[in-house]
Amino acid sequence: MKPQVLKGFRDYAPEEMVVRQGMLDKVRAVFESFGYMPLHTPALEYAELLLGKYGDEGEKLLYKFEDQGGRMVALRYDLTVPLARFVGMNPNLRFPFRRYHIAPVWRAERPQKGRFREFYQCDVDLVGIDSPQADAECILVDCAVLSALGLSDFRVQVNHRAFLDGLLESLSIPKEKVVPVLRVLDKVDKITRDEMAVQLAAEGMDSHQVETLAGLSQVTGSNEERLARSLELAGGHPRAAAAVERLTRVLRVVEAAHPGAPVWFCPSVARGLDYYTGIVYETFLPPQFGVGSVMSGGRYDQLLGTFAGREIPAVGISLGIDRLVAALSSQGMASGGGVTSVLVCCMEGTEVKAAGVAAELRRNLAGKGVELYPEPARVKKQIEYADKAGIPVIVVLGEQELATSTAAVKSLRSGTQETVPLSGLAAHVAGLLHVR
RNA sequence: GUGAGUGUAGCUCAGUUGGCAGAGCGCGGGAUUGUGGUUCCCGUGGUCGGGGGUUCAAAUCCCCUCACUCACCCCA
Numbered sequence A: 001m002k003p004q005v006l007k008g009f010r011d012y013a014p015e016e017m018v019v020r021q022g023m024l025d026k027v028r029a030v031f032e033s034f035g036y037m038p039l040h041t042p043a044l045e046y047a048e049l050l051l052g053k054y055g056d057e058g059e060k061l062l063y064k065f066e067d068q069g070g071r072m073v074a075l076r077y078d079l080t081v082p083l084a085r086f087v088g089m090n091p092n093l094r095f096p097f098r099r100y101h102i103a104p105v106w107r108a109e110r111p112q113k114g115r116f117r118e119f120y121q122c123d124v125d126l127v128g129i130d131s132p133q134a135d136a137e138c139i140l141v142d143c144a145v146l147s148a149l150g151l152s153d154f155r156v157q158v159n160h161r162a163f164l165d166g167l168l169e170s171l172s173i174p175k176e177k178v179v180p181v182l183r184v185l186d187k188v189d190k191i192t193r194d195e196m197a198v199q200l201a202a203e204g205m206d207s208h209q210v211e212t213l214a215g216l217s218q219v220t221g222s223n224e225e226r227l228a229r230s231l232e233l234a235g236g237h238p239r240a241a242a243a244v245e246r247l248t249r250v251l252r253v254v255e256a257a258h259p260g261a262p263v264w265f266c267p268s269v270a271r272g273l274d275y276y277t278g279i280v281y282e283t284f285l286p287p288q289f290g291v292g293s294v295m296s297g298g299r300y301d302q303l304l305g306t307f308a309g310r311e312i313p314a315v316g317i318s319l320g321i322d323r324l325v326a327a328l329s330s331q332g333m334a335s336g337g338g339v340t341s342v343l344v345c346c347m348e349g350t351e352v353k354a355a356g357v358a359a360e361l362r363r364n365l366a367g368k369g370v371e372l373y374p375e376p377a378r379v380k381k382q383i384e385y386a387d388k389a390g391i392p393v394i395v396v397l398g399e400q401e402l403a404t405s406t407a408a409v410k411s412l413r414s415g416t417q418e419t420v421p422l423s424g425l426a427a428h429v430a431g432l433l434h435v436r
Numbered sequence B: 001g002u003g004a005g006u007g008u009a010g011c012u013c014a015g016u017u018g019g020c021a022g023a024g025c026g027c028g029g030g031a032u033u034g035u036g037g038u039u040c041c042c043g044u045g046g047u048c049g050g051g052g053g054u055u056c057a058a059a060u061c062c063c064c065u066c067a068c069u070c071a072c073c074c075c076a
Helices: A014-033 A055-060 A080-089 A132-148 A161-170 A175-185 A193-202 A207-218 A223-233 A238-257 A321-330 A351-364 A379-389 A399-404 A422-435
Strands: A044-046 A064-066 A072-075 A097-106 A118-127 A155-160 A263-265 A279-284 A293-299 A314-320 A340-346 A369-372 A393-397 A406-411 A417-421
Touching: A014 A097, A014 A118, A014 A132, A014 A321, A044 A080, A080 A097, A080 A118, A080 A314, A118 A132, A118 A321, A132 A155, A132 A238, A132 A279, A132 A293, A132 A314, A155 A161, A155 A238, A161 A175, A161 A223, A161 A238, A175 A193, A175 A207, A193 A207, A207 A223, A223 A238, A223 A263, A238 A263, A238 A279, A293 A321, A314 A321, A340 A351, A340 A379, A340 A422, A351 A369, A351 A393, A351 A422, A379 A393, A393 A399, A393 A422, A399 A406, A406 A422, A417 A422
Parallel strands: A155 A263, A340 A369, A340 A393
Antiparallel strands: A044 A072, A064 A072, A097 A118, A118 A314, A155 A279, A279 A293, A293 A314, A393 A406, A406 A417
16 A cells, blocks of 8 residues: 555654754753653553543544454543543552653544644643642643743743633533533634624523623723622522632732733633543643644543542643644744764775774763764765754765765855864864854 | 545645646756865656556546545444
């Protein structure tokens, strides 16, 4: 058959992987700076374990099949449910338990811009604690990661499931209408207030309900003002009031740790996953980046109980590294390049010595990639190769150099070339690389 | 799952009312000896996604199919 990859799947070419890994290194460093430890879990889980966690919509997107042993298995859909299983299997974990997990997940969606069937998530979760500080920490990690990646113009939207519950309850909205109504509310950034009103009416909302719900999109001002106004719309419902109080405390922690953090209370953010029970997060970049949500998450205090046999609170976020890569690349903010700093060129009769020189350079240029042209070839060919690979410095070892224990060192950036004794080669090359 | 669009050289794409398949880039070779990027010359290149139909004649028109892209739903 002709070579091809599956719909929604893709290869990451070496040049892309350099960019990705550079970004992932930063993500990992931020995660660890907050005290999160890495966790790995298998790609495949028992299908039964994943079923019933993501709602009907999510369920349809689960890759599941029978393995050779007749077991029904499924590729993980996210990293949160596997975490829940892990917590359930390890009752002796000390809380607070902080773990991060960077790995691919699979969803059988129809592929689209910035949307794949296999993609990487970068999750941090804080397990065992239910507190405003814990809720705030996720926001702080998110902000720290995006800042570390060079982004400043992002916006973290937060809401609380209980606020929505209280609001809808205060409006006596029937249970079967909750999901459709939340779906409409979630479109707040995409449609106008009037369109929203029409869609709400189409869901059977009466004029008072429409007015109140559509009014959410008109809430403005500072977070305090938005919280207060939203609570009014919810008629001061006790559950909504508790949610507003909680969010107020969360925002206070965020502000203390990261003054001016771009965090906004957004009463219409709903989030699709079934298991969220408290705060929910969503982070967006400005439209010119051309990607949707780059981070989302929330508190899920019931999920772990399904595996642990006792309630364990938890909160977490998930960053979409593929979208971040795409976003940064689209703005020319992704730094890539090759991994090689020096190419050692050899010619007929000097290839053995060249291998020794390359090894010597590797020992003396800590961390710099030193590549040996793997066969004798015309100098022109070797320089062309270095040029196209973006290698900044070449060391030419020909017969003349061999005879005099020297090497010709050329900077491909400046075009300058010098002949230096082998004894001082590493120092000379190091100088060229540092000066740039 | 629903709707729309696109498939022509390795890549990006032209191709007129149906009439001999093109360009740019890339790739290979060359322009004095062991030296890249710029320039110049020469060359390599295609079952026009696949199958069927209409026609003297189809990349072009019709039907089917596959793949990809985009939007909706949902979502990282």
